[in-house]
Amino acid sequence: MTILDIQAYRLRLPDTARPVLDGVDLTVRAGETVALVGESGSGKSLTSRSVLGLLPDGATTGGTVRVNGEDVLTMTPERLRDLRTGTAAMVFQDPRAAINPLRRLGDFLTESVRLNGRLAAAAAAERAAEMLDAVGLPAAVLDRYPGQVSGGMLQRVMIAAALMGDPALILADEPTTALDVTTQAEVVALLGDLQERFGTGLLFVTHDLGLAAAISDRVSVMYAGRIVETGPAEDLFDRPRHPYTAALLASTPRLDAPQGRLAAIEGRPPGLREELTGCPFAPRCPIATELCTEQAPALLSIEAEPGRRTACHHSDRTGEGSADA
Amino acid sequence: MPDLNQEDAVDPKGAPAVRRTVLEVVGLHRAFGGVRAVDDVSFTLAEGGSLGIVGESGSGKTTTARIVVGLERADAGQVLVHRRDRTEHRRGRAHRLARAREVQLVFQDPYLSLDPRTTVGAALRETLRLHFPDADHPRRIAELLDQVGLGEREADALPRQLSGGQRQRVAIARALAVEPAVLVLDEAVAALDVSVQAQILNLLADIRARTGIGYLFITHDLGVVRCVTDDVVVMRHGRIVESGPTTEVLAHPQHDYTRLLLDSVPRPGWDPRSIAAARRAL
Numbered sequence: 066m067t068i069l070d071i072q073a074y075r076l077r078l079p080d081t082a083r084p085v086l087d088g089v090d091l092t093v094r095a096g097e098t099v100a101l102v103g104e105s106g107s108g109k110s111l112t113s114r115s116v117l118g119l120l121p122d123g124a125t126t127g128g129t130v131r132v133n134g135e136d137v138l139t140m141t142p143e144r145l146r147d148l149r150t151g152t153a154a155m156v157f158q159d160p161r162a163a164i165n166p167l168r169r170l171g172d173f174l175t176e177s178v179r180l181n182g183r184l185a186a187a188a189a190a191e192r193a194a195e196m197l198d199a200v201g202l203p204a205a206v207l208d209r210y211p212g213q214v215s216g217g218m219l220q221r222v223m224i225a226a227a228l229m230g231d232p233a234l235i236l237a238d239e240p241t242t243a244l245d246v247t248t249q250a251e252v253v254a255l256l257g258d259l260q261e262r263f264g265t266g267l268l269f270v271t272h273d274l275g276l277a278a279a280i281s282d283r284v285s286v287m288y289a290g291r292i293v294e295t296g297p298a299e300d301l302f303d304r305p306r307h308p309y310t311a312a313l314l315a316s317t318p319r320l321d322a323p324q325g326r327l328a329a330i331e332g333r334p335p336g337l338r339e340e341l342t343g344c345p346f347a348p349r350c351p352i353a354t355e356l357c358t359e360q361a362p363a364l365l366s367i368e369a370e371p372g373r374r375t376a377c378h379h380s381d382r383t384g385e386g387s388a389d390a
Numbered sequence: 391m392p393d394l395n396q397e398d399a400v401d402p403k404g405a406p407a408v409r410r411t412v413l414e415v416v417g418l419h420r421a422f423g424g425v426r427a428v429d430d431v432s433f434t435l436a437e438g439g440s441l442g443i444v445g446e447s448g449s450g451k452t453t454t455a456r457i458v459v460g461l462e463r464a465d466a467g468q469v470l471v472h473r474r475d476r477t478e479h480r481r482g483r484a485h486r487l488a489r490a491r492e493v494q495l496v497f498q499d500p501y502l503s504l505d506p507r508t509t510v511g512a513a514l515r516e517t518l519r520l521h522f523p524d525a526d527h528p529r530r531i532a533e534l535l536d537q538v539g540l541g542e543r544e545a546d547a548l549p550r551q552l553s554g555g556q557r558q559r560v561a562i563a564r565a566l567a568v569e570p571a572v573l574v575l576d577e578a579v580a581a582l583d584v585s586v587q588a589q590i591l592n593l594l595a596d597i598r599a600r601t602g603i604g605y606l607f608i609t610h611d612l613g614v615v616r617c618v619t620d621d622v623v624v625m626r627h628g629r630i631v632e633s634g635p636t637t638e639v640l641a642h643p644q645h646d647y648t649r650l651l652l653d654s655v656p657r658p659g660w661d662p663r664s665i666a667a668a669r670r671a672l
Contacts, residue, residue, distance in 0.1 A: 104583035105554075216447075245446035246610060246654040247669045254662035272584065279660035299658050316588035318613035320640065320655055326595065327617065329588035333553060 068234045068266040069093040069116060069153075073128035076111060076290075078121060081337040086111055087290045088128070090364065093234060093266040098257075100269045100277035100298065102313075103287035106334055112287070113236045113270045117153055118145045133233060150177040154227035158239035160219040164211045171207035174226050183230070196225040199262075200255055217248035224255065228263070235260075238270045253280055274313055278302040283372070286310050289335050289345035292364055296373030306367055306375040306383050308353075309346045344378070352379050409436040410472075412604045413458070413493075413572050418467035420453055427453045428464070429628035435572065435621075438602040442619035442636060444651065446610060450628035455576050455608045459495045471571055487521060494565035498577040500557035504549040510535075510560050511545035517567045534563045537600075539593060555586035559593070566597070576608045591617055612655055616640055624648050646672055 069092060076086040086108045093099045103109040114120070115130055118137045130137045132153055140148065157163040164173050174196065175189035184192060194204040200221040211219055220240065227235055237256065241249035257280070260267055271277050277284050278298045285295040286309065294307035305311040315328035332349040335341060344350070347357040356378050364376040377383060413435035420428040428450045435441045445451040456462035458469050460476060469476045471492040497503045504513065514531045522530075535545055538559040549557055558578065565573055575594070579587045595618060598605060607619050615622055615636060622640075623633040624647065632645040643649045650672060653665050 104585060247446065247650060247665065249656075250654045250662040250665035251669065253656075254666045257662065273656065274584070276656040278658045279656035280662070302658055313584055316585050318588070318591065318611070318617040319657075320613055320616060320652070321657070324616060324637070326592050327588040329592050330585040331589070333555070333586070 066095045067092050068095055068133060069268060070131040070134075071112070071116075071129070072131075074112070074115065074130055075127035076108075076115065076120070077125045078337070079123040082340040083290070083335075083337065085290050085337060086115075087341075089287075089290075089292055091268075091285055091292065093268050095233065095266050096260060096264045097283070098260065098267040098269055098281040100271060100281035100284045101287060102271055102274055102277045102284055104272055104313075104334065106289075107287040108290040109270045109287050110238055113155070113238050113268055116234070116236055116268070117149050117155060147181060150181040151183070151230040152232055153234040153236060154230060154232040156220075156223050156227050156235060156237040156240045159243045160216065160223045161211065161243075163223065164219065166211045168210075169207065170209050170211065170214070170222050173211075174207070174222070174229060177226070178229050181230075189229075192229060193225070196228045197222070199228065199259060200225045217244055217251065220244060220248075220252055221255065224252070224259070228259065231263070232265060234266045234268065236268045236270070239272070240269075241276070242271070242273075249276075256280075274302070274310075274317060275319065286313070289341065291345060291376065293346065293377070294373075294375045295364070296367075296370070296375075300370065300373060306370075306373065306380045307346075307377045308350045308379075308383050311383055312349075312351075344376070352382050354379070409438060411435070412437045412439075412472060413606065414468075414470040414473070415454075415458065416468045416470070418454060418457060418469070419465045420450075420457060420462065421465055426628045428457065431467070431623075431625070431628075431630055433623050433630070433633065435604045435606060437571075437604060438598065439621065440598060440605040440607060440619045442607045442609060442615040442622040443625060444609060444612065444615055444622055445625035446651075448627065449625040451608050451625050452576060454625070455495075455574050455606065458572075458606060459493050459574050460489055461495075491521065491568050491570055493572045493574060494568055494570040495574045495576065496558070496561050496565050496578045498580050500554075500561040501549060503561060504557060504564075506549055509546055509548055510540070510552075510563075513560070513564055514545075514567055517564055521568050530567070534567055537566065537597065538563045539589075553586075554582055555589060558582060558590055562590075562593070562597070566601075566603075570603065572604045572606060574606045574608070577610070578607075579614060580609065580611065587614075594618060612640065612651060624651070 071089055071091040074086055074089040075084045077084045089112055101109045118140060126138050132148060171193060174193040178184045178189050193207060197204055197206055202221055241252050244252060269281060281298045284298045284301050285292050288309050294310045305314055312330045316330055318327060330349050335345055343358040343360055344362050347353040362376045362378045364374045367373040367375055411434050416432050418428050418431040431454055443451045443454060453462060457464045464477055476489060511531055514534055515527055518525060518527050518530055540559055544556060579590050582590060609615055619636045622636045623630045626647050632639060632648045643652055650668050
């Protein structure tokens with residue numbers, strides 16, 4: 066069952082020359098983990114926030130963002146509140162910034178289900194204790210303040226809070242970026258366990274291609290507001306077919322790659338004030354041709370590679386290039 | 391007949407056989423209340439070398455770096471640069487400037503370490519005036535900017551008009567302006583996007599090769615450590631648990647904690663559950 070279904074989603078902001086999100090397609094099925102990978106400004110966080118109807122001021126949108134079949138972009142404020150406290154939940158990057166430091170963690174956990182009237186105070190507290198147990202924390206945490214627990218524990222509290230409304234979809238926006246590497250492993254293991262137990266769909270937003278490949282079923286790579294490549298995590302990691310994905314992999318200092326200079330991508334992503342005529346990556350692309358600067362490539366299926374799509378005029382050559390290297 | 395002995399004396403790579411020590415840290419201790427943040431930490435950095443300090447939050451790596459720079463005092467122990475003790479903290483302008491020329495620091499977020507109202511060129515000029523009042527400043531500023539891959543346009547820019555990568559280049563240029571013997575880089579590439587991070591890491595490698603400056607590289611990222619350091623020390627709870635040549639330590643970790651750190655790096659086929667279990671067992 067498809068829980069999240071984003072089709073041809075466009076988002077435009079005032080005073081910009083190009084759409085911030087330009088024709089984004091993305092689906093997440095029940096029990097599936099999909100990673101959305103990109104660098105800052107690629108639009109990955111905007112995409113995940115859009116799923117909860119959290120749009121920047123003055124934004125105009127096109128296309129559809131459906132959660133359980135219902136378009137978020139046309140929802141009434143009441144329906145949006147139900148969505149945010151029930152069907153879909155967000156785990157943010159920095160728990161210290163997302164959780165009110167002056168309220169007890171018990172209040173934070175029960176706030177959403179009490180607000181939407183789903184549970185009374187006693188039942189909500191009971192459910193909070195249950196969810197804390199699910200993330201491996203004792204019920205005593207309910208009485209603590211955010212300042213009294215570690216960053217890793219606080220991120221678990223955030224995950225527990227996300228589970229309170231029994232969501233069908235969890236949106237995790239860089240949920241482990243602020244954590245130590247060993248703590249990251251714990252949080253990721255926890256998310257995986259919970260997903261298996263509750264059959265939740267997970268959209269995992271990250272800048273870390275290695276992490277994305279390690280944890281997800283499918284990966285979508287974003288660049289300048291567009292999905293440039295999508296496919297099963299391992300295939301995409303082993304045989305990238307978009308030059309940007311290949312370049313991202315080559316510029317990551319990895320433990321299993323040859324030592325020495327990194328293959329840095331020169332230049333930087335296009336700004337929002339620049340109009341884009343062709344492929345957004347063309348100015349930085351080692352294999353770009355005239356066609357690339359004139360015509361934007363569509364996200365097309367790759368022959369003999371099921372489930373994979375790439376938006377590159379020369380995707381056949383990207384495959385060869387990475388095999389040589 | 392050729393003199394065999396003489397031929398043997400020439401290093402095939404052309405590198406000097408023995409490098410002098412530029413930085414020596416001996417028996418460093420620092421406690422905050424009852425917590426031993428830095429507990430008997432010693433290491434040496436060779437001239438033109440690069441030493442990584444790896445650890446998680448609470449490992450004491452940042453406190454160690456701050457003591458080396460002089461932002462934090464040690465309860466005990468010595469920090470020697472070219473055999474001169476920095477921990478004595480002798481007063482006076484001349485001593486302070488001399489200390490600054492020994493060690494410079496590049497922070498994680500250059501946005502917080504650059505004056506928002508000062509242009510890049512003016513920031514460099516200020517540093518040069520302080521340390522080298524008689525030098526040809528415009529020429530040196532152009533040289534420094536060129537060294538970090540920036541141009542005249544960036545010289546007139548304010549920090550907020552630059553990207554994160556450009557700002558980090560400015561921070562590096564400002565540190566280099568002083569011509570320090572050691573550059574301490576505290577998570578200096580952690581906040582950058584991967585593609586920009588690669589540019590900065592390459593830049594740092596080039597600068598080291600060209601100037602012979604020594605790096606003390608504080609990071610949590612083992613991929614970065616592998617990329618830019620010759621030697622590494624692994625810290626946990628204020629103590630060094632393992633140290634040695636980077637390739638050796640990463641290929642054959644001896645300590646359980648080093649192994650845990652290595653296993654924690656996500657990759658295809660990664661098993662976070664076993665890592666979580668190993669972490670709890672340690």
